[in-house]
Amino acid sequence: MKILIFENQVQDNLDVFNDVNFLDFDNRLRFEWITKSQDFNNYDALDNFDVVFVDIDLSTKSEKDGYGVIEEFLNDYDYDRLVVMTGHNVKDELASRGWENLKVLNKPIILDELKSIIESFEPE
Amino acid sequence: MITADLDYNIRKINSFILRGVLISLLLFNYLDSSFNYFQPRLYTIFIVVYVFGMLFQLYGLPIKYRGIFRYLLDISLITLFLYEKDLGNTLFFLPYILLLFNSINYSNSKSRTLVFILGIHLSILIVDGFSLVFRHQLIPVIFYVFMLIYYTRKIFNQFNSDLIKLIGDLFAQNISESSSYKILHEVKKRISRSSIGYFFKLDQIFLFRLINNRLVLIKGTQFIRELPDFSDEIIGKIKESKEKPIKGASVIINTIEYSNIYWQRTDFENSTYVYLICLKPATFMLQENIIIGLKPVFSQVSKVFHLMNSLDYIKKNSAKTIKEKVAYVLDAKNAMHFVKNKLTPITNILDLVDRYFKKPENLDERKEKYIKEKLKNNRGNVQIKEVISKAELMIKGVDNLIAKDDVKVSERVIIDSVRRHWFYHFENLDDVRLNFNKESNFNISFNHELFDFVFTDIIENISKYSTGIKMVEFIEDSPGTLTVLFKNEIKDYNRKIQELQELVTQYNQPDNDEIYSRKTHGLSFIRGLMKRKKIKNVISIERETKMFIFKITFISIKS
Numbered sequence: 001m002k003i004l005i006f007e008n009q010v011q012d013n014l015d016v017f018n019d020v021n022f023l024d025f026d027n028r029l030r031f032e033w034i035t036k037s038q039d040f041n042n043y044d045a046l047d048n049f050d051v052v053f054v055d056i057d058l059s060t061k062s063e064k065d066g067y068g069v070i071e072e073f074l075n076d077y078d079y080d081r082l083v084v085m086t087g088h089n090v091k092d093e094l095a096s097r098g099w100e101n102l103k104v105l106n107k108p109i110i111l112d113e114l115k116s117i118i119e120s121f122e123p124e
Numbered sequence: 125m126i127t128a129d130l131d132y133n134i135r136k137i138n139s140f141i142l143r144g145v146l147i148s149l150l151l152f153n154y155l156d157s158s159f160n161y162f163q164p165r166l167y168t169i170f171i172v173v174y175v176f177g178m179l180f181q182l183y184g185l186p187i188k189y190r191g192i193f194r195y196l197l198d199i200s201l202i203t204l205f206l207y208e209k210d211l212g213n214t215l216f217f218l219p220y221i222l223l224l225f226n227s228i229n230y231s232n233s234k235s236r237t238l239v240f241i242l243g244i245h246l247s248i249l250i251v252d253g254f255s256l257v258f259r260h261q262l263i264p265v266i267f268y269v270f271m272l273i274y275y276t277r278k279i280f281n282q283f284n285s286d287l288i289k290l291i292g293d294l295f296a297q298n299i300s301e302s303s304s305y306k307i308l309h310e311v312k313k314r315i316s317r318s319s320i321g322y323f324f325k326l327d328q329i330f331l332f333r334l335i336n337n338r339l340v341l342i343k344g345t346q347f348i349r350e351l352p353d354f355s356d357e358i359i360g361k362i363k364e365s366k367e368k369p370i371k372g373a374s375v376i377i378n379t380i381e382y383s384n385i386y387w388q389r390t391d392f393e394n395s396t397y398v399y400l401i402c403l404k405p406a407t408f409m410l411q412e413n414i415i416i417g418l419k420p421v422f423s424q425v426s427k428v429f430h431l432m433n434s435l436d437y438i439k440k441n442s443a444k445t446i447k448e449k450v451a452y453v454l455d456a457k458n459a460m461h462f463v464k465n466k467l468t469p470i471t472n473i474l475d476l477v478d479r480y481f482k483k484p485e486n487l488d489e490r491k492e493k494y495i496k497e498k499l500k501n502n503r504g505n506v507q508i509k510e511v512i513s514k515a516e517l518m519i520k521g522v523d524n525l526i527a528k529d530d531v532k533v534s535e536r537v538i539i540d541s542v543r544r545h546w547f548y549h550f551e552n553l554d555d556v557r558l559n560f561n562k563e564s565n566f567n568i569s570f571n572h573e574l575f576d577f578v579f580t581d582i583i584e585n586i587s588k589y590s591t592g593i594k595m596v597e598f599i600e601d602s603p604g605t606l607t608v609l610f611k612n613e614i615k616d617y618n619r620k621i622q623e624l625q626e627l628v629t630q631y632n633q634p635d636n637d638e639i640y641s642r643k644t645h646g647l648s649f650i651r652g653l654m655k656r657k658k659i660k661n662v663i664s665i666e667r668e669t670k671m672f673i674f675k676i677t678f679i680s681i682k683s
């Protein structure tokens with residue numbers, strides 16, 4: 001499985017993703033970390049990713065925040081295998097944007113929750 | 125009865141008495157005089173017609189025509205009674221003087237004043253047979269001068285009063301920096317359009333405030349690009365001046381030279397406002413007198429700008445406080461976000477521990493070893509320290525919420541503040557009682573915002589729980605102190621006394637902040653606020669009256 005992660009605080013989250021990979025997916029997961037929205041431009045290969053995790057607060061140097069990234073993926077590329085990763089309460093904001101169906105992974109990240117979300121995107 | 129009704133009724137009685145006196149005086153003149161032009165019965169007819177005319181105007185005429193109709197009746201009756209009599213006898217002038225006394229009843233406008241004066245003069249000329257004897261004209265001329273002065277003053281007062289009302293309206297409607305310039309423009313426009321404008325050719329008005337021997341521009345009828353340097357001499361003269369305007373030397377503003385200028389000072393609440401009044405060179409009569417006459421208007425404009433400035437100061441302070449609070453909230457939000465992010469490695473370690481000991485089905489030897497290695501190398505303790513240091517920002521709490529600046533206030537300010545909160549909740553002030561006799565030199569250091577929290581909290585609680593007697597008492601416990609007692613009768617006393625007694629003990633215990641704040645948020649919050657300002661406050665229960673009493677003691681500071 002190939003997973004794209006938009007997250008600026010990679011160090012704080014690297015372990016939990018690596019651990020879930022080793023312990024629950026036998027290292028079958030491949031991660032690609034992006035800290036700034038403008039660093040991702042490989043839109044042609046977007047369909048190669050099974051799931052994209054998007055943190056709402058990206059780096060201060062990022063052109064777009066997480067909402068901007070999601071907007072682009074949903075509207076411009078019709079890509080909806082997205083998971084919102086956040087430390088905020090974003091339920092109302094997502095609903096106001098019509099994205100209430102998106103999955104949300106709350107921080108701090110719990111190993112089992114991460115596992116279950118990734119599993120839900122696993123190809124059959 | 126409202127003031128307008130009272131005034132109208134007084135004028136009616138006045139008018140009635142004067143008509144009675146007028147008829148008596150004319151009859152006395154008739155009887156006293158050796159010569160009466162008309163036959164005796166005609167004089168009777170004149171009086172009968174006059175009386176009927178008066179009754180007709182009272183019941184048959186619209187109110188707006190009554191004044192002029194009465195005046196025509198008066199002047200006609202006087203003219204007929206005095207016709208061809210010797211005006212050298214001053215007694216014959218008395219009826220005209222009576223009209224003068226009564227003039228206030230129908231002299232509200234300039235046009236009527238003119239009719240009034242012309243009517244009297246015409247009457248005198250008719251009585252005198254248009255002889256234009258100098259001696260006979262002397263009294264009407266004096267009469268003219270007297271009337272002119274009287275009405276000039278009246279016009280001035282009316283003008284000032286209209287202008288002051290207008291300034292008030294402009295202030296209420298345009299209480300913003302962008303439109304405040306309209307006030308001086310409107311003053312200039314109204315003066316120029318009024319009868320005062322015939323003598324007083326106003327060019328520009330500039331308003332300054334005198335601060336530290338410098339004139340600071342507040343507003344002008346013209347935008348000043350570069351402020352001229354005003355000499356120390358003129359500033360010295362302004363400082364010494366009291367009521368009268370000062371004639372100034374010419375001044376150049378925006379390359380235009382104003383040679384006919386006056387400086388007028390007005391004071392309001394320890395602030396000195398100075399008007400630079402630039403007149404057109406053609407203005408040469410009564411300039412100083414007109415400026416003195418207009419001083420109430422200038423004073424009012426100064427007050428308006430002073431209040432605008434005060435409001436602006438309050439707004440800026442409020443904005444500053446809000447900004448600080450917003451900054452705190454944003455900081456707290458960021459801190460919370462940071463904490464949540466930093467907690468991920470820690471929760472991950474706990475998850476690994478959990479898996480290691482619970483040993484789920486898929487945990488083979490290889491994975492166990494992986495977890496062991498991870499746990500050996502974990503830096504959870506360091507991360508927890510980072511989390512705590514960031515979270516301390518939120519623990520600072522109320523320090524960031526309350527403005528730091530205290531002000532020195534008298535006891536009246538505290539009483540007004542309590543009254544305001546009390547009135548908001550109970551819509552009466554009967555239960556706010558002042559039981560002290562304090563000198564006016566009582567001053568305390570007071571934080572309005574902080575005590576808004578304190579008084580709101582206490583009075584809101586009284587409002588919430590009160591069913592019986594409730595009151596606020598201001599007393600003087602000892603010299604230099606002001607004690608405020610918030611009293612509230614305890615509902616269901618026997619059942620609640622134990623619980624309340626415990627609350628009192630905890631509140632009055634000095635060294636239990638951290639524990640107390642976790643037990644009772646509202647009370648601990650206001651106790652914390654007052655503790656920071658070192659203001660003594662205790663709660664007690666008065667068993668005899670079953671009163672719950674919140675006592676705050678303010679101590680006067682040395683001024």
